[in-house]
Every structure is written in structure tokens, then in C-alpha cells.
Amino acid sequence: MNPPVVTKYLGGFFYIYGVFMKKILSFLILHFTLIAAFALPGINSYIPDSNGEFVYYRDYTFERESYIGLLRYNQSSYKMKYYAPADLDKQLAEKEISFMFAVNSESNFLDITGEIITSTISPNSEDVDIMNYLRDLLYDFSSHRIKKGEISPSSKNYTLVSEYNNNGISSKEVFDQFGGDVTVVYDVLVPFFNIKSIYSKQGDLIFNLSTVGVINATSNSAFEDFKGFNYSIPKIKRKIPAEGKAVKIETPSKGTLTLDKNWENPLASIWTYGDLALIATGSIDNITDDAMLNKLTIVRSVSYSTADNYKNFETMELIFRKNGEVKILAENYSPSEKNEQKNIIVLSPADKSTVYLSLNVYSDVYEMKPSYFNKIINTYKAK
Numbered sequence: 135m136n137p138p139v140v141t142k143y144l145g146g147f148f149y150i151y152g153v154f155m156k157k158i159l160s161f162l163i164l165h166f167t168l169i170a171a172f173a174l175p176g177i178n179s180y181i182p183d184s185n186g187e188f189v190y191y192r193d194y195t196f197e198r199e200s201y202i203g204l205l206r207y208n209q210s211s212y213k214m215k216y217y218a219p220a221d222l223d224k225q226l227a228e229k230e231i232s233f234m235f236a237v238n239s240e241s242n243f244l245d246i247t248g249e250i251i252t253s254t255i256s257p258n259s260e261d262v263d264i265m266n267y268l269r270d271l272l273y274d275f276s277s278h279r280i281k282k283g284e285i286s287p288s289s290k291n292y293t294l295v296s297e298y299n300n301n302g303i304s305s306k307e308v309f310d311q312f313g314g315d316v317t318v319v320y321d322v323l324v325p326f327f328n329i330k331s332i333y334s335k336q337g338d339l340i341f342n343l344s345t346v347g348v349i350n351a352t353s354n355s356a357f358e359d360f361k362g363f364n365y366s367i368p369k370i371k372r373k374i375p376a377e378g379k380a381v382k383i384e385t386p387s388k389g390t391l392t393l394d395k396n397w398e399n400p401l402a403s404i405w406t407y408g409d410l411a412l413i414a415t416g417s418i419d420n421i422t423d424d425a426m427l428n429k430l431t432i433v434r435s436v437s438y439s440t441a442d443n444y445k446n447f448e449t450m451e452l453i454f455r456k457n458g459e460v461k462i463l464a465e466n467y468s469p470s471e472k473n474e475q476k477n478i479i480v481l482s483p484a485d486k487s488t489v490y491l492s493l494n495v496y497s498d499v500y501e502m503k504p505s506y507f508n509k510i511i512n513t514y515k516a517k
Contacts, residue, residue, distance in 0.1 A: 181325075191344055347360075363467060390515045411499065
């Protein structure tokens with residue numbers, strides 16, 4: 135697959151005409167390795183899992199803020215992690231429990247063939263209990279997912295609507311780890327077990343997807359550095375320029391977009407709004423002739439969290455339009471810069487490809503003028 139023309143300008147720092155710009159957002163990390171992709175043993179995934187993918191869940195069964203992560207190195211090597219940030223009110227130190235494990239990829243069930251603990255485990259402490267809990271989750275998630283069978287958009291009772299948290303299949307199941315009777319929501323956009331959320335018998339959210347991401351050569355710390363989404367953003371006074379005369383422009387992919395004089399075009403596929411916002415356009419080659427599989431695989435891949443750029447899946451919104459377009463609205467957090475960005479992506483089907491437009495803008499700037507930025511997105515026509 136040919137990478138989009140903007141790839142080298144995204145995922146790190148922007149250098150435009152020799153001027154160093156603050157990192158706004160890495161929009162697009164394409165990780166299509168479907169030819170060499172596999173699922174966990176015994177699981178038939180609609181979207182095959184790829185090397186480097188990871189997920190993090192918020193686990194509400196703990197009394198403190200807690201996250202459970204799973205990373206795939208390759209078809210037989212994985213890492214699982216428990217992370218809890220420090221809690222000053224409860225006088226609790228930051229905690230991490232993690233281990234790497236190998237699986238028999240030829241098996242039709244989860245057969246763990248080796249394990250290496252990669253964190254400090256204090257004997258006779260809750261560390262041991264957490265470690266056992268992680269192992270039990272692996273086996274339970276695997277057995278429940280295998281028992282569930284095929285999960286795809288064509289499956290009975292599968293819902294695919296705009297509100298991301300309402301997508302997927304809701305299943306009444308018994309999970310001893312979560313107190314017995316629960317409702318599990320499965321979604322093909324979630325790697326590994328396709329588990330997106332778990333609700334108690336009383337309807338309380340007890341386990342929920344926080345983010346989906348990828349590690350690669352330029353993003354290899356993304357899994358290790360995740361610290362959750364409980365953060366505060368320092369207030370910064372930013373000056374927003376007055377709106378100027380609007381002009382319709384043509385994108386390199388033959389689409390059209392209306393911008394005012396405050397937007398500069400330093401590169402053929404990029405427009406900048408000072409150092410406050412950035413628009414990127416391009417195209418992604420189709421990876422399969424199956425239109426729905428192609429669409430959802432691309433949606434999953436452009437929604438990846440990467441190093442120092444974590445997309446909040448708990449607040450993300452997807453809008454599936456009848457013309458085949460998909461609109462993604464998300465918040466992204468950069469721990470190093472302690473800022474949040476609003477990311478709006480429009481994916482449009484084209485001839486043997488998917489055309490995209492991505493708007494990245496600091497969240498506080500977006501909140502000052504949401505109608506301004508939304509109007510820009512609404513003027514975009516793919517062709």
C-alpha cells in the first residue's frame with residue numbers, strides 16, 4: 135500500500151519551510167499487515183489483528199483508578215499490563231504489574247507456553263492477586279470470545295450506528311471475575327477479543343475500552359507510556375484571528391474545501407491555521423474488495439493511539455453516512471505537552487481507494503469557535 139503523502143509530516147514534529155511547529159497531532163499511522171495478520175488462538179476475527187496493536191481498558195472493579203492493557207508483538211508473543219496512577223488522596227503510589235507471554239499459535243484455544251514477569255512483584259501482597267487476576271482475565275476473555283463464534287457487521291443483532299458506544303453485539307453472559315451475570319458488548323473495531331465493554335447485572339459499567347493503539351518504529355513507547363485519561367489541561371491564552379474572506383479551494387485528491395485567508399498552504403496536501411490547527415488530505419489504497427471490511431479496517435487504523443498521542447475511545451463518536459462516508463470525532467491527549475486536541479476525520483470511498491480529510495485543532499481553540507471549524511468540515515466535498 136502506498137503511504138499517504140502527509141505521513142512524514144505527521145506522528146512527530148512538523149517542519150514547514152524550516153519553521154519548527156509544535157506538535158499538533160499525529161493523525162495517520164497506517165498499519166495494514168493483513169497478509170501476515172492473525173488472531174489469538176481459536177478466535178476468528180473479522181478484522182485480523184496486526185503486530186504492534188494494543189488495547190487499554192478502564193477496570194472499574196478496583197477501588198482506585200485502574201487500567202488493563204494487552205499488546206501483541208507477533209502471532210505468538212504478547213504482553214499484558216495492569217496500571218494504576220498515583221492517588222494522593224488515598225496515599226497510594228503508582229503501580230504497574232506486567233508480564234510477557236507466548237502462545238501456541240497453532241492451537242484452537244489459548245495455550246500459554248511461556249511467561250516472563252516484567253515488573254516487580256512483592257510476595258504476600260496484592261501484587262500477586264493482581265497478577266493472578268490478569269491471567270484469569272486472559273483465559274476467561276478467550277473462552278467467552280471463542281464460544282461467541284463469528285462477530286461481524288452481518289452477524290445477527292450487530293448494531294452499526296453513529297454513536298460508537300452503541301455499536302456491536304450485546305450478549306448476556308456469566309463472568310465470575312465480574313460478579314456473575316453481566317452484559318458484554320463485542321465490537322469488531324476492538325482488537326483481540328472484540329470486547330468493548332462489560333456491564334453488571336444492575337447496568338453499571340464495570341469494564342470499558344479506553345483506547346486502541348499501535349507501536350511501530352516511530353511509536354514504540356505508546357503502550358508503555360499510557361497513563362489513562364484522568365488529566366487536567368493548563369489554561370493558555372490563545373489569540374484567535376478574525377475570520378477573513380472565504381475561498382473555495384481544490385485538494386490534491388480533486389475534492390473541494392472552503393477556507394478563509396487565515397489558512398496557509400505550505401504543502402500541496404496541508405493547510406495550517408497558524409500553530410493552532412492543521413488540515414491534511416490524501417488517499418489510502420483499498421486493502422480488500424469487501425467494502426464494509428475495507429471501511430472498518432481503515433476506521434480502526436486511522437483511530438490508533440500512538441506515542442504521546444492517545445485517542446479517547448470513551449468519548450469518540452463515529453458517524454456512518456448513507457453515501458459511504460465515515461466521520462470520526464475524537465479527543466486526543468498529549469502527555470508530554472499536556473494538551474488536548476480535537477480531531478475530526480472524514481473518510482470517503484473513491485475508486486480503489488479511500489479519500490480522507492483530517493482536521494486537528496487544540497481543544498480550547500475549537501471550543502472558542504466550534505461553529506467556525508465545523509463549517510469548514512461541512513464545506514468539504516471529496517469529489
